[in-house]
Amino acid sequence: xxxIRVLVAWMLVAIPLGWGVTRSIQKALPLFKTTASSPSQPAxxx
Amino acid sequence: xxxxxxxxxxxQVRASLNRxxxxxxxxxxxxxxxxxxxxxxPVGFSRWLVxxxxxxxxxxxxxxxxxxxxxxxxxxxxxxxxxVAGADWTIPQVGWIYSIALVMLGLSAAVLGKWVDRxxxxxxxxxxxxxxxxxxxxxxxxxxxxxxxxxxxGYGFVGGIGLGLGYIAPVSTLMKWFPDRPxxxxxxxxMGFGGGALIGAPLGQELMGWFRGPGSTGVAETFATxxxxxxxxxxxxAITVRVPAKGWRPAGWEARGLASADAxxxxxxxxxxxxxxxxxxxxxxxxxxxxxxxxLGQASLMCQDMFGVNATVGAGFAGLxxxxxxxxxxxxxxxxxxxxxxxxxxxxxxxxxxLYALLPWTQRSGQQALFVAVTAVIISxxxxxxxxxxxxxxxxxxxxxxxxxHGRLITAWSLxxxxxxxxVNYLSTARKAAGIPKAEAYHPTLYLxxxxxxxxxxxxLLVRPLDPRHHLGDGGQx
Numbered sequence: 001x002x003x004i005r006v007l008v009a010w011m012l013v014a015i016p017l018g019w020g021v022t023r024s025i026q027k028a029l030p031l032f033k034t035t036a037s038s039p040s041q042p043a044x045x046x
Numbered sequence: 047x048x049x050x051x052x053x054x055x056x057x058q059v060r061a062s063l064n065r066x067x068x069x070x071x072x073x074x075x076x077x078x079x080x081x082x083x084x085x086x087x088p089v090g091f092s093r094w095l096v097x098x099x100x101x102x103x104x105x106x107x108x109x110x111x112x113x114x115x116x117x118x119x120x121x122x123x124x125x126x127x128x129x130v131a132g133a134d135w136t137i138p139q140v141g142w143i144y145s146i147a148l149v150m151l152g153l154s155a156a157v158l159g160k161w162v163d164r165x166x167x168x169x170x171x172x173x174x175x176x177x178x179x180x181x182x183x184x185x186x187x188x189x190x191x192x193x194x195x196x197x198x199x200g201y202g203f204v205g206g207i208g209l210g211l212g213y214i215a216p217v218s219t220l221m222k223w224f225p226d227r228p229x230x231x232x233x234x235x236x237m238g239f240g241g242g243a244l245i246g247a248p249l250g251q252e253l254m255g256w257f258r259g260p261g262s263t264g265v266a267e268t269f270a271t272x273x274x275x276x277x278x279x280x281x282x283x284a285i286t287v288r289v290p291a292k293g294w295r296p297a298g299w300e301a302r303g304l305a306s307a308d309a310x311x312x313x314x315x316x317x318x319x320x321x322x323x324x325x326x327x328x329x330x331x332x333x334x335x336x337x338x339x340x341x342l343g344q345a346s347l348m349c350q351d352m353f354g355v356n357a358t359v360g361a362g363f364a365g366l367x368x369x370x371x372x373x374x375x376x377x378x379x380x381x382x383x384x385x386x387x388x389x390x391x392x393x394x395x396x397x398x399x400x401l402y403a404l405l406p407w408t409q410r411s412g413q414q415a416l417f418v419a420v421t422a423v424i425i426s427x428x429x430x431x432x433x434x435x436x437x438x439x440x441x442x443x444x445x446x447x448x449x450x451x452h453g454r455l456i457t458a459w460s461l462x463x464x465x466x467x468x469x470v471n472y473l474s475t476a477r478k479a480a481g482i483p484k485a486e487a488y489h490p491t492l493y494l495x496x497x498x499x500x501x502x503x504x505x506x507l508l509v510r511p512l513d514p515r516h517h518l519g520d521g522g523q524x
Binding site: 012023 | 090094095098101102238241244247248282286355361362363418
């Protein structure tokens with residue numbers, strides 16, 4: 001009973017937090033799809 | 047029956063005194079529930095219930111970090127589709143809501159810290175919920191009636207008091223439950239505050255989208271809904287939290303050295319803040335926060351200026367940093383239980399200074415991925431600094447009034463929150479105005495942040511164990 005109570009308490013905070021983290025990761029994905037280039041100096045071409 | 051005079055007073059006076067002593071029926075039910083004695087854990091209570099209780103409160107009040115999602119909609123509360131010049135609020139006017147809330151956070155934590163320690167975590171958490179959720183409701187009315195002063199009063203002033211109370215309320219309780227791992231304990235709670243924006247910002251956007259209509263931006267309805275949802279979560283935290291019984295300690299754990307729970311190591315807040323150790327730790331927090339918040343507040347724009355990415359990518363970068371800000375709080379703070387607090391702060395400062403100095407090179411060489419990785423580590427250590435400071439205070443001053451001492455130290459955060467972003471703004475804007483390319487405008491600021499962190503390292507190294515003359519001893523008087 002005590003273990004279930006602890007699990008429920010953790011899930012109550014973990015579920016909304018997990019939702020928030022997932023949303024932020026989705027938002028951050030475009031960052032990794034962009035080609036690196038510096039506006040003041042072009043990227044070195046191989 | 048003949049009335050009995052009491053010390054020469056007549057019967058009527060005595061009856062009147064009796065009336066004032068009889069408690070209101072509601073008071074007699076509520077007061078014992080809120081008393082510190084009612085919060086003492088029964089035998090068999092699991093200490094692992096306390097971190098989710100603390101996180102429930104911190105995840106809610108941490109919503110303030112995501113307040114920027116309301117800025118733009120608040121500027122078109124009248125025009126709805128677009129701001130109406132002269133009638134709608136402006137961005138600088140709206141910006142004050144967040145600033146007032148953060149200033150009140152620091153002030154209320156400093157002023158009410160002793161009250162929080164005296165009344166216990168349940169009472170403080172409920173007061174925090176009342177102020178924070180009540181403030182959201184007042185702000186909702188302010189938006190509905192388009193009265194900016196009411197939004198300042200609600201979200202900024204009243205809500206800000208809720209932030210301060212809620213921030214410090216569970217911290218000392220957690221350290222009492224986890225004397226064997228105080229860094230982990232405070233990391234868990236303060237991680238919640240960092241994670242609050244990750245929930246609050248998307249929740250705010252979802253709700254505004256839900257309530258938006260031809261006659262409303264949905265902000266007032268969103269504030270009211272958030273007040274209802276957050277009051278349930280914060281109520282759960284207040285109902286669940288318990289303090290350990292006097293003399294309780296984890297099975298198989300023995301107090302030793304400065305980590306001792308012995309009253310002989312306890313220091314009162316009024317004595318603590320007159321010691322050099324307090325002010326050195328104040329400087330440690332202020333310098334760590336100044337360096338981190340400067341980059342965190344400008345993350346999106348800095349990424350756009352330095353690498354020429356668009357606003358969507360810049361926003362993604364800011365979101366990524368929020369995750370590392372949250373994760374660093376638990377990871378670094380837990381690690382401090384193994385390394386010791388002074389060592390971990392030396393790592394934050396020295397590694398942080400080196401990484402800040404590396405950032406201009408990542409821009410010059412077009413290493414965007416490296417730039418992202420380096421800033422993520424810097425921000426994780428910024429979060430780690432927040433989460434580790436209560437455990438550091440406990441090592442130096444004991445757990446007796448560590449909540450109140452932590453409350454006074456938080457004024458360093460308020461100050462740094464004002465200075466950090468201004469430093470970045472001022473220096474980068476001045477350089478852009480001088481004709482320097484946007485991509486290079488941030489370089490001196492980054493070197494300055496590196497220098498601030500080295501200064502922080504010096505302050506950290508100067509922290510010495512407290513002279514025993516400051517300890518309370520058995521007398522209990524500071």
